[in-house]
Amino acid sequence: MERKTLDQRGQLTEQERLRHSCAHVMAAAIAKLWPDAQFAGGPPVDDGFYYDVELKHRISPEDFPAIEAEMKKISKENQVFEKLTVTREQALSDAQAGRLGALGSRDVASKFKLEMLKDIPEGEPISYFKTGDFIDLCAGPHVMRTGNVGACKLTSVASAYYKGDEKNPQLQRIYGTAFKNKTEMEAYFTMLEEAKKRDHRKIGAEMGLYVIDTEYVGPGLPLWLPKGTVILEELEKLAKETEFAAGYVRVKTPHLAKEKMYKTSGHLPYYAESMFPPMEMDEHREQRQQLEARIAELEKQLQDYAKKIVGGKSGS
Numbered sequence: 001m002e003r004k005t006l007d008q009r010g011q012l013t014e015q016e017r018l019r020h021s022c023a024h025v026m027a028a029a030i031a032k033l034w035p036d037a038q039f040a041g042g043p044p045v046d047d048g049f050y051y052d053v054e055l056k057h058r059i060s061p062e063d064f065p066a067i068e069a070e071m072k073k074i075s076k077e078n079q080v081f082e083k084l085t086v087t088r089e090q091a092l093s094d095a096q097a098g099r100l101g102a103l104g105s106r107d108v109a110s111k112f113k114l115e116m117l118k119d120i121p122e123g124e125p126i127s128y129f130k131t132g133d134f135i136d137l138c139a140g141p142h143v144m145r146t147g148n149v150g151a152c153k154l155t156s157v158a159s160a161y162y163k164g165d166e167k168n169p170q171l172q173r174i175y176g177t178a179f180k181n182k183t184e185m186e187a188y189f190t191m192l193e194e195a196k197k198r199d200h201r202k203i204g205a206e207m208g209l210y211v212i213d214t215e216y217v218g219p220g221l222p223l224w225l226p227k228g229t230v231i232l233e234e235l236e237k238l239a240k241e242t243e244f245a246a247g248y249v250r251v252k253t254p255h256l257a258k259e260k261m262y263k264t265s266g267h268l269p270y271y272a273e274s275m276f277p278p279m280e281m282d283e284h285r286e287q288r289q290q291l292e293a294r295i296a297e298l299e300k301q302l303q304d305y306a307k308k309i310v311g312g313k314s315g316s
């Protein structure tokens with residue numbers, strides 16, 4: 001995760017502020033349950049927030065109710081998000097004392113916060129946000145009070161490498177989402193449920209239109225069944241007729257292309273993992289390489305021979 005500039009932080013929407021604030025509340029709850037937690041970054045994301053944490057205890061969804069119960073307590077206490085501006089020396093000493101991303105001082109340093117401090121450019125103010133006893137290194141912004149986080153829910157947990165680098169320690173990334181109130185949150189989860197019911201993969205399979213076999217064929221590669229094929233062909237026919245009527249002419253392109261095309265289209269960086277590996281287009285590559293080497297060798301012999309003849313001539 002790239003560090004946000006102060007300008008970018010100023011542009012966080014109201015909802016992003018709320019969700020990032022909820023990440024603090026979640027961290028405080030986790031720190032209460034597992035004081036050895038080492039927090040890294042906790043930004044808002046598209047549909048909620050996450051916080052990366054290093055922790056001996058492996059957090060699973062079974063832990064969510066306990067964490068959420070602690071979060072609820074913090075929210076009920078309506079703690080102020082208190083901003084404290086500190087000197088770099090103070091911050092370094094607090095990080096060494098394990099005080100950042102924690103409820104109190106600890107035996108070990110707040111190692112990720114210590115590293116984050118080093119990333120803060122010289123001259124940029126360093127600030128903490130304190131809610132109750134929980135102090136975190138953060139530039140903000142947040143909501144005013146923990147009570148403003150009206151409704152929140154932890155949604156999933158995944159693993160993530162610190163700073164996205166597999167050479168770094170593996171952290172637990174805990175996702176959640178937050179809303180101003182319960183009504184908004186319920187509407188969101190209802191919408192998700194409804195979307196699931198309308199998922200084309202589910203409907204397509206139920207209607208016997210196609211089969212998607214991720215193991216043998218691949219994701220996003222439907223095998224069209226007879227009923228589906230009829231629809232597909234009728235749609236194609238309609239498309240052709242409509243295009244013809246509008247004065248378009250049709251062209252054909254290959255189904256496969258070189259890597260360069262997928263780079264240009266922008267697919268490769270996002271779908272590399274689910275895409276097929278590049279094909280070896282030439283099954284006679286090895287044979288060809290051997291022949292090319294032999295040709296190069298013969299050409300050299302020929303040149304040497306030619307030099308000899310020319311040299312011989314000039315000598316006479």
Ligand SMILES: [Zn+2]
Pocket residue numbers: 020021024129138139140141142
């Ligand atoms: Zn914050």
